């Protein structure tokens with residue numbers, strides 16, 4: 001039998017731990033009320049984010065690209081009791097929607113929302129991070145990574161989403177496709193970067209796991 005990606009994802013989800021109820025509700029609510037709901041990480045990737053976070057028990061997490069808050073809540077599952085998660089999004093229309101879910105999940109005291117351009121907010125954060133999730137516009141991935149790297153602890157992880165960009169990375173993309181060229185540049189940047197160890201996981205749209213060594 002042929003291995004078809006959608007069937008693999010369905011089967012893998014069925015045999016992975018369930019999402020907490022609040023995330024199921026957030027997933028449904030996002031699909032019903034918010035545009036571009038396919039941007040939400042979803043069950044399988046969400047459980048991976050939770051798993052990684054629970055393994056490293058971070059004190060400080062940074063997320064670039066909050067959207068409706070699904071991945072933030074998955075990442076927050078591993079936070080230490082005193083831990084905080086900073087999440088950035090430039091869309092003010094999503095702020096209250098995500099905040100309601102952070103409250104519902106009992107995480108509103110641990111999650112700090114920043115509404116603004118990630119390129120402005122990241123330099124303003126006076127923190128060092130154990131775990132970072134990169135999931136905003138692909139054009140600026142290299143710039144985000146370079147701003148974040150000095151703020152990442154040794155042994156800390158950056159998880160970067162969409163590094164396969166629907167397969168557009170396999171051939172040199174059209175130069176006018178700024179998102180695709182942004183991802184191609186990012187993957188090359190990480191491959192050539194000193195002081196990192198990386199693994200490109202072909203999960204969903206591709207997740208790059210980068211460790212600062």
Ligand SMILES: C[S@@+](CC[C@H](N)C(=O)[O-])C[C@H]1O[C@@H](n2cnc3c(N)ncnc32)[C@H](O)[C@@H]1O
Nearest residue numbers: 039040041065067070071089090117118136137
């Ligand atoms: C793919 S969605 C994030 C999905 C979310 N991490 C999840 O898994 O549920 C990308 C988000 O990045 C935000 N974004 C895009 N460009 C941005 C920028 N320059 N600065 C801050 N946020 C940005 C968008 O508004 C959008 O909500």
